[in-house]
Amino acid sequence: MSVLIRLKSLGKKFRKRVILNKISLDIYAGEIFGIIGMSGSGKTTFLNSLMGYLEPDVGDIFYYSFTDKNYKSIFSNWMEVRRLFGFATQTHTFYPKLTLAENLDHFGSLYHLSPRTRKINAGRLLQLTGLYHFKDELAQNLSEGMKKRLGIACALIHNPKVLLLDEPTADLDPVLRKEMWNLIKGIHKMGTTIIVASHFLEELEDVCDRIGILHNAQIIHVGTPDQLRQAYSKNEEVYITTHPGRYDLIANSLRSYPQLPIKRMMVKDHKLVVHTLRSEATLHYILHIIERMNEKIINMEVKKPSLDEIFEIISRRR
Amino acid sequence: MAIGKIIAKNLKLLIRSRSSALIVIIGPLLVIFLVGIAFSNINKYSLNIGVYSDEYSELTESFIMRLQEKEFRVQKISSVEECIQMIKEGKLHTCIVFPPGLTLESDKINEVVFHVDYSKINLVWMVLDTLSTKLGERASELSLELTTTLLDKLELARVEIYDRKETLASVKTASDDITSQFQSLKQDVVTTRLIDLKTTSADLRKYIVEKATLSRELIDGIKSELDELNLSNETTHSFKKDFSSINTLMYNIVSKIEDPKNLTENDWGKITRLIGEVESKLTVISNKLETAISTTSNGLNEIQQSMDKIYENIEGIKVKEATTIVSPITTNIKPVVPEKTHLGYMFPALIVLVIMFMSVLLSKTLIMMEKHSPAYFRSLLTPTRDIVFILGTYLTSILLVVIQIAIIIGISIYFLKAQVISNIGPIVVILLLVTTFFILVGMAIGYIFKSEETATLAAISIGSIFLFLSSTILPLESMPMQIGQIAQYNPFVIGDALLRKALLFNAGFDILANQIYLLLIYSGVLFIVIWIAHLVSKKHPLEWIIKHKK
Numbered sequence: 001m002s003v004l005i006r007l008k009s010l011g012k013k014f015r016k017r018v019i020l021n022k023i024s025l026d027i028y029a030g031e032i033f034g035i036i037g038m039s040g041s042g043k044t045t046f047l048n049s050l051m052g053y054l055e056p057d058v059g060d061i062f063y064y065s066f067t068d069k070n071y072k073s074i075f076s077n078w079m080e081v082r083r084l085f086g087f088a089t090q091t092h093t094f095y096p097k098l099t100l101a102e103n104l105d106h107f108g109s110l111y112h113l114s115p116r117t118r119k120i121n122a123g124r125l126l127q128l129t130g131l132y133h134f135k136d137e138l139a140q141n142l143s144e145g146m147k148k149r150l151g152i153a154c155a156l157i158h159n160p161k162v163l164l165l166d167e168p169t170a171d172l173d174p175v176l177r178k179e180m181w182n183l184i185k186g187i188h189k190m191g192t193t194i195i196v197a198s199h200f201l202e203e204l205e206d207v208c209d210r211i212g213i214l215h216n217a218q219i220i221h222v223g224t225p226d227q228l229r230q231a232y233s234k235n236e237e238v239y240i241t242t243h244p245g246r247y248d249l250i251a252n253s254l255r256s257y258p259q260l261p262i263k264r265m266m267v268k269d270h271k272l273v274v275h276t277l278r279s280e281a282t283l284h285y286i287l288h289i290i291e292r293m294n295e296k297i298i299n300m301e302v303k304k305p306s307l308d309e310i311f312e313i314i315s316r317r318r
Numbered sequence: 319m320a321i322g323k324i325i326a327k328n329l330k331l332l333i334r335s336r337s338s339a340l341i342v343i344i345g346p347l348l349v350i351f352l353v354g355i356a357f358s359n360i361n362k363y364s365l366n367i368g369v370y371s372d373e374y375s376e377l378t379e380s381f382i383m384r385l386q387e388k389e390f391r392v393q394k395i396s397s398v399e400e401c402i403q404m405i406k407e408g409k410l411h412t413c414i415v416f417p418p419g420l421t422l423e424s425d426k427i428n429e430v431v432f433h434v435d436y437s438k439i440n441l442v443w444m445v446l447d448t449l450s451t452k453l454g455e456r457a458s459e460l461s462l463e464l465t466t467t468l469l470d471k472l473e474l475a476r477v478e479i480y481d482r483k484e485t486l487a488s489v490k491t492a493s494d495d496i497t498s499q500f501q502s503l504k505q506d507v508v509t510t511r512l513i514d515l516k517t518t519s520a521d522l523r524k525y526i527v528e529k530a531t532l533s534r535e536l537i538d539g540i541k542s543e544l545d546e547l548n549l550s551n552e553t554t555h556s557f558k559k560d561f562s563s564i565n566t567l568m569y570n571i572v573s574k575i576e577d578p579k580n581l582t583e584n585d586w587g588k589i590t591r592l593i594g595e596v597e598s599k600l601t602v603i604s605n606k607l608e609t610a611i612s613t614t615s616n617g618l619n620e621i622q623q624s625m626d627k628i629y630e631n632i633e634g635i636k637v638k639e640a641t642t643i644v645s646p647i648t649t650n651i652k653p654v655v656p657e658k659t660h661l662g663y664m665f666p667a668l669i670v671l672v673i674m675f676m677s678v679l680l681s682k683t684l685i686m687m688e689k690h691s692p693a694y695f696r697s698l699l700t701p702t703r704d705i706v707f708i709l710g711t712y713l714t715s716i717l718l719v720v721i722q723i724a725i726i727i728g729i730s731i732y733f734l735k736a737q738v739i740s741n742i743g744p745i746v747v748i749l750l751l752v753t754t755f756f757i758l759v760g761m762a763i764g765y766i767f768k769s770e771e772t773a774t775l776a777a778i779s780i781g782s783i784f785l786f787l788s789s790t791i792l793p794l795e796s797m798p799m800q801i802g803q804i805a806q807y808n809p810f811v812i813g814d815a816l817l818r819k820a821l822l823f824n825a826g827f828d829i830l831a832n833q834i835y836l837l838l839i840y841s842g843v844l845f846i847v848i849w850i851a852h853l854v855s856k857k858h859p860l861e862w863i864i865k866h867k868k
Contacts, residue, residue: 051699082701093696097334098327103693109323110700138334154696 004029004064004162004193005050006071011058012045019045021217022059027195029064029161032188034204035197036311037214043197044090046214047164050074050195052081066161083111086160088152090167096140100131100150103139104157111158118157125153128186130179145176149183156187163187165196169203181207201307211307213314220314225307232313233305235263236279240272241299242290247272253289260285271299320702324710325717328684332718335687366391368401368410372418377460381416381430384456398433405435476632479625486625489546490618496543497611500604503536530568537561537568553610560603567596665730666817667790669723670752670810675781676722677756678763681715682777685764689855704852708761715757716750723749744820744827751837752813758844765851784810809840 005027012020019042027033037043048054050061052074062071063081074081094103101122108118126132129149134142139150148168155163168184169177181203188194198204204211205225212222221228242250250272251265261277276282279302290297367390371378374394385392395401401413413433420428432450541561544554571592688694688711697707727738738745760777767773785791787805794802794811805811812833819825827834 053699079701082699085699087696087699089695092692095327095331095691095693097331102327102330106323106327107693107696107700109320110697110702112320112701 002029002064003027005195006062007059008062009059010049010056010061012042012049012054012056014045018217020049020056023219024059025212025219025222027193028210029193030188030191031209032184032194032196032207034208034211035195035214036199036201036204036211036307037197038315039199041214042217043214044166047087047166047195047197050164051085051087052078083158084160085162085164086155086158087164088148088155088166088168090170092139092147092151094139094147094150094154097138099136099138100126100142100153101135103150103154107154108157113158121157121159122153125156129153129183145172145179148172148176148180152183152187156192160192162193162195165194165198167198168196169198169200177203201311205307213311215314226304228307228310229305232310234277235275235305235309236277237303237305237309238274238276238279238282238286239299239301239303240274240286240290240297241270242272242295242297244295245270246293246295249293250286250289250295253293254282254285257285275305321706321710321713324707325714328688328710328714329718331687332684332714365411366393366409368393368395368404368413369416370395370398370401370413371416371420374416375418375420377420378416381420381456402433405433411435472632476629479629479632483622483625483629486618486622490615490622492543492546493611493615493618496540497608497615499536500540500607500611503533503540527572530572534565534568537565557603557607557610560599560606564596564599564603567592567599571596666821667788667814669726669749669817670813671785671790672726673719673723673749673753673813674756674784674810677715677719677753678760678777678781679774680718681711681757681760682764682773683760684711684714685761686770686773689764690770698856704849704856708848708852711761712754712757715760716753719753719757720750723753738821741820741824741826744825744830745817747827747834748813748816748820748830751834751841752809752817755809755813755837755841755844758841758848762844762847762851765848765855784808787811788814790814807836809837812837 003026007023007025007027010020010023011018023046035043035046045054049056052061055075061074063074063077063084064070065072065077065080066084067080072080095106098106104122104125105118108121113121122135123132126135129152131142131146131149131153134146139147142150152163152165152168165184169180172180177200184194184196184207196204196208208225210222210224211228212219213228214220221231223231240250247267254260254262254265254274260282262282263275263277265272265274267273274282274286283300283302287297367385369382369385369392374382382392382394395404395410395413398413398415401410401415404410405413411434415431415433417428417430541558544557574588688697688707731738759780763773763776763780767776787797787801787808788794788810790810794805797805816830816833816837819830
């Protein structure tokens with residue numbers, strides 16, 4: 001994959017507080033790149049800098065110009081950058097008193113699209129986001145999920161090559177979150193490079209090709225979800241659901257086998273979660289204990305460590 | 319065109335926001351409706367007037383009646399103190415104190431005292447002016463009556479003198495006749511005839527008798543004429559006595575002459591002696607009479623000269639009309655334009671006032687709506703240039719304001735008979751310029767201030783400053799000189815002056831050019847301010863985004 005965006009020693013301060021500290025990063029064309037970080041870690045500043053809206057104090061961001069076939073600074077070519085990029089912020093960036101169609105038409109005109117192109121693009125995006133039947137509704141009357149989708153539609157009205165998404169699933173219920181990620185995948189399939197910042201790490205790992213961890217004003221690690229897991233944790237997680245579910249007795253019995261490499265155990269969502277370096281051996285002993293205690297197995301699964309855990313580990317280390 | 323879409327979006331947002339639509343569309347119509355009702359009349363003012371006098375004379379009552387004839391509400395108050403207190407309480411606009419028993423017969427000064435509340439500065443001059451006019455009218459009437467009487471008397475004197483001039487002339491003629499006759503008598507009878515009588519003897523007798531008889535008749539004639547001379551009784555009596563004695567002597571002479579027996583040489587000697595006596599007496603009388611007549615004639619001449627002078631003086635008075643004497647210089651105030659209602663005169667200032675608040679508030683609202691809109695950030699991320707957003711807001715504002723001005727002027731033309739069409743070119747240019755300036759003021763406020771409340775406060779404050787530093791509330795001439803001079807450059811004052819010249823006096827561009835250029839310069843400066851403020855305000859959306867992140 002070719003590099004679409006290249007960050008070189010990007011630095012940004014707000015007053016005396018360093019938000020971004022010499023960040024260097026490549027983002028490839030056609031990938032979904034996730035940014036994770038704690039609240040206030042600078043994810044939004046990072047995205048605004050990518051859009052060229054915030055000029056850095058040091059460093060630069062380059063993008064691949066499809067017209068000039070070379071890399072150009074985002075900050076000195078903002079007209080082209082704005083045509084190339086789309087940005088859906090966490091807040092709703094459309095006019096609540098305009099209808100969905102009017103919003104899309106208005107923003108399309110600000111991108112100097114012809115009326116015909118605006119109409120075609122708006123229809124396609126309304127279909128894609130599942131809002132077509134509400135195109136004549138005032139935006140203020142939409143549900144929260146619909147508003148999020150409208151925000152993304154507005155960001156895509158000019159067919160950008162890159163879509164920046166800031167917390168696209170914030171404030172959405174699980175069903176809507178799933179719909180939103182499906183929408184993002186759908187957009188990605190159309191060839192759009194997506195850069196998404198979110199704190200729903202479990203969701204990001206399912207969608208993103210690569211993830212960057214923003215911590216203490218720096219990107220401390222970039223890689224695929226698997227690369228992240230391997231780099232930061234050898235643990236596997238065993239989830240057991242039994243009836244009647246005497247998890248305290250099961251956990252005590254497991255502790256009587258010191259040869260097992262168990263890191264920790266906890267009860268979470270009516271499940272016993274066991275973090276271990278050897279999931280097969282641990283499972284063997286668990287099954288034996290359950291049989292002995294006459295517990296009935298309802299469900300049992302083995303998982304690799306989640307991004308939540310990785311992020312937690314990284315945060316603790318730093 | 320992006321700019322067209324921006325205007326369309328602005329209009330939709332305004333219309334769909336009920337409160338904004340109410341302010342923008344209904345507000346100006348309501349203003350012009352209320353103002354139209356309030357100022358569209360030529361009536362004077364409904365004033366409450368208190369009057370007080372220790373003693374109400376007939377003249378005082380006539381003054382009060384004159385005030386009541388108009389729409390003034392007049393009430394008699396029991397004391398000056400109460401009257402003043404009622405002014406303080408706002409129950410009365412003024413208190414008029416008449417002197418007790420006001421008459422025009424006495425020599426005292428009749429002073430009518432007005433008590434007014436100077437804190438109501440814009441009312442007090444109107445009250446004084448209106449009441450002074452009304453009382454002045456009655457005072458003029460009284461003065462007219464007095465002067466008319468005086469002139470009537472003078473006219474009578476003039477006519478009397480004129481009539482008497484003929485009598486005086488006839489008396490003088492009679493006097494001259496007497497003098498002449500007497501000279502003739504003296505010459506003919508006394509000097510010539512009596513000497514002839516002495517030397518002629520035969521025919522003389524008859525002749526003497528004839529002449530003596532004639533002399534007696536003449537003496538009688540003179541005696542009768544003496545009555546017509548305005549001589550003193552004593553002089554007249556003395557003359558009559560002398561003439562009687564002459565008459566008697568003449569009779570004796572005739573008697574003696576007619577009787578031949580009596581005529582001896584001795585008698586002739588006696589006659590001659592008598593004639594000599596007559597001659598001497600006649601000479602004495604003649605001298606006395608001459609002196610008397612001369613004195614009388616001189617007196618008559620002097621009287622005639624005096625009367626001629628008086629007559630000429632009276633005749634020389636050019637103004638004989640009492641009205642002219644009472645008001646030698648009458649003032650007739652003619653307006654430079656046909657008389658209009660209060661609204662007619664206020665129309666230019668009113669239009670500028672409506673434009674100012676409408677433009678400032680509307681453009682400020684549009685900018686604030688956009689700045690506070692969640693979509694502002696998205697708009698800034700588009701490749702549309704900043705100038706397009708600024709122009710979009712400006713054009714939206716001017717479109718709405720122009721529609722409203724058109725409605726207002728349409729109403730004014732139809733209902734209030736405002737003269738607009740006759741000088742439509744300059745008026746349209748002025749309205750557009752004034753509107754542009756105030757829209758730019760509103761936009762600058764919108765860009766500079768962050769919160770809606772502060773911006774509204776700033777818009778109203780700036781509008782109020784423009785209003786207070788104009789002639790709408792108080793004349794600029796009444797302000798301190800420096801402030802007044804600064805206020806001349808107040809855009810509100812310039813707009814008002816431009817519109818006044820164009821509306822009321824049909825002024826053309828040549829007269830209006832300087833002030834139009836000034837407004838253009840103001841607008842240019844404001845545009846630069848807006849541009850800078852817009853660039854600064856572009857940072858705000860990011861702060862807003864970060865602030866509103868959940």
